[in-house]
Amino acid sequence: MQFGLFQQQTQSLVMTQELRQAIHILQYSAAELTSFIHEQSLENPLIEVKEPQRSEEMTYTTFRQVSDDQPSPIDYAHVERSSLSDVLLKQLQDLHVSKQERKELTYLIYSLREDGYLSRPFEEICEDLQISLEAGETLLETLHHFDPAGVGARNLQECLLLQLQRMDDPHYLAEQVIMFHMEAFATRKWKEISQQLHVTLAEIQEVNDLVKTLDPRPGTQFISEPVPFVRPEIRIVPYEGDLLVHIEDDLIPSIGLNHHYEELLRGADDAEASQYAKQKIQQVQWLMKSIQQRKQTLVKVGEAIAKHQKEYFLRKDGKLKPLTLKEIAEEIDVHESTVSRATTNKFADTPRGMIELKSLFSSSVQNEFGEATSSRSIKEWMKELISTENKQKPLSDAKIVTWLQNEKNTTVSRRAIAKYRDELGIPSSSKRKRF
Template identity: 30%
Template sequence: MKAGLNQSTQLKQELKINPRLYQAMDLLYMPLLDLQQHLKQELLNNPFLDMVEPDDEDEEEGTEEPAAEQEQQEEQKEKDDEIDWEEILLDGFDTGGRREEHEEKEYYEPVTVDTRDLGDHLRDQITLLDLNPRQLMLADEFLGNINEDGYLDCPVEEIVASINDVVRASAEERDLDPDEAPVFTEAEANEMLRIVQSLDPPGVGARNLRECLMLQLRDAGLEHSVPYRLVRDCFDELIAHRWSEISKRFGIAPSDVQRAADEIAKLDPKPGLLYSAGTDNYIIPDLIVDKIDQRYHVFLNDANLPRLKLSKAYQEIARDKKKFDGESKEFISSKLNSANWMIQAIEQRRQTMLKVMNYIVDRQRDFFEKGVQFLKPLTLREVAEVINMHESTVSRVTNEKFVQTPRGVLPLKFFFSSGLSTTDGEDVSARGIKDQIQKLVQGEDSKNPLTDQAIVNILKKGGVNIARRTVAKYRDQLGVLSARMRKRV
């Protein structure tokens, strides 16, 4: 076959999503605080958008002011606005013109102030110690390898090797023999580790959990106690709750082993988190469910959300098409269409959220009346089919959204879970089953804890068909240990 170039025509269909559709999906996804910031940004960027002021709402509802006088005032106000805004708008479009200062300013997001963390806390203590420059250099290397849990992430040997590389490189820069550089010894590093482990909080600088607990017991003056001996000499058996084996090994009563284990359980396995620089997470509910006259009503918690309208002044300017052409005309058309679309998209978001939450309230009425054990199974697909929307739309509406209810502030995802069948043919939510398992474990006899099979039998008596492996899975998700691990002597 002869190689060459040729041209041909072809027809094909392609599915392209409108960029505004992406924006609409983003608006559905945004929690209340994010949406509030987004709308404020839009108000700054789009001159055709304006905020609905309380005075505007009063005017819409009607006032007792004489109609002629009110109309005259409105015309005067619009005239003033038109003069001011036209000057700003035209100056911005003229070649070489200058926009007003308020249009040039950038929008800055408010940020939280910097907070102190564990490293700052430890360095403050190091500066109070009588250490020479060489020791301070080694101490800084150790502190740089302590994670936010308070543990030393790097072996001592690697810390020594790392800092010695720096020492040798410094010697080369000063034209000295690297082999004669004053490198750090492992003995110096071990002594510095001892100093770091003596700092507050107790347990900091430990290389593993066992050492962390021993440091805390030593700091409390319990170095010769039974708990210290158990952690030091039989840590694996202690974790496995082998009370009888430990009792025989140390010649003490099983009850004494149990009491020692209880004291160890009070220690902090992650002491560094006390000084971690965690961010503050504030939850503002997007929706409110309130019971009024024996009926549940759904409201949007959007009182602080900017309400948008089209700017009358800019609309009047846009109508005079003779003043604008080229880039000016394109700018006006783009911004006006964007403003109209934004107002419609916000309203669509409101209606979608209300539809989803109203169905959830109708479906989960027993939960609101009686509690979590009466929560019914619910899926995104079920909601999507009822409100005639796509499942992905419902997922965006419920993601990272919270609702204030008579039973507390809950994430919308709380109401969605798989279900199990009961003996009478009804369905019960997996979340409700977990709550029952939690209460059964809390009320059990600690000397004879309930096994997974015993929990299965109790639930079956209550009409719930469930497998033992499902109980074990739910128990693990709740963070509940097995019956053998929960048993006390």
């Protein structure tokens, strides 16, 4: 090793601000891009924003095509709801208690989490209120009579018990199971419970069915969050046995140069003002170019996907073909990450309904004839098979592997079946078993 000055030529990728902006614009959804455009217009006076306007004829056509089965945008309107604390405080107003008890109950209500459970240890709350644990228990018991049932619980076990005790018909067995055998019940050690309580497995099964109707988080029904309403940016339309792909231009505002401000700034004698105008004009031009590139990329990706999944869109019984981001990237000559950004949070209006572009990609599994089958098709077969299985003898993952091999000529590992089952939210065979 030695010290010295050397000349060396290297290549490196420099991420400019404009390139970073173009990447962000590509991955934005229509709503996010609209917000971004408005933010830029506040920072740059040379940006002139024109909001998209639909003609009366287009509006009429849109409403005329909405059937009873299709959701209306009104269905996604945000409805203001009272919070859990508001609901409980309103019930407290109608309760005949002393002024001191009202203060203590109010403090207790504000000590609840959004899901309805106590946010801190009960002992700490009693210390804050400077009352004994016995007095605190009496106070908490009062809160337990409020709606929704189960509010004010210290843990899941107490929450379930409170709901069982509030039912019209008594459920002594369910209360016993939850009170004394909660852990064994949760881990499905039902034989052990049935022997200790001298009941049948069928009765434990009934308890399980009853517990499933209870709400483990009673306060969440009052959490009010707006449901996002998405609109398709791409339309895939059948035409003479083929598919046409086009962009919905009326979703995103169009932008241009504000020539009035441009002339004022350029006509200024101040060199700093002229430099400022030049910089802002470049920003507008780059933003317009980035949005146009985003549109072109979406069209290319949409056309490539439509070409690969043509059978799925045109036929009612068509299945999704295995398709990867890499295949589309190679076809349209872009990087795989570009396709990923162009399909995330982007929706298409297709003959199969509104679909997120990302969901049209699926990994492949080779069958015994060398043909590829999409993982999505395998999941659909699994759902159909499990829905018709004998619940007393549910199919194990190994049996599902055998069935796919014999009936669908598709070889899948047991580990893959377990993975697909988890993705579908289907429990294991031992947890699906009914007595």
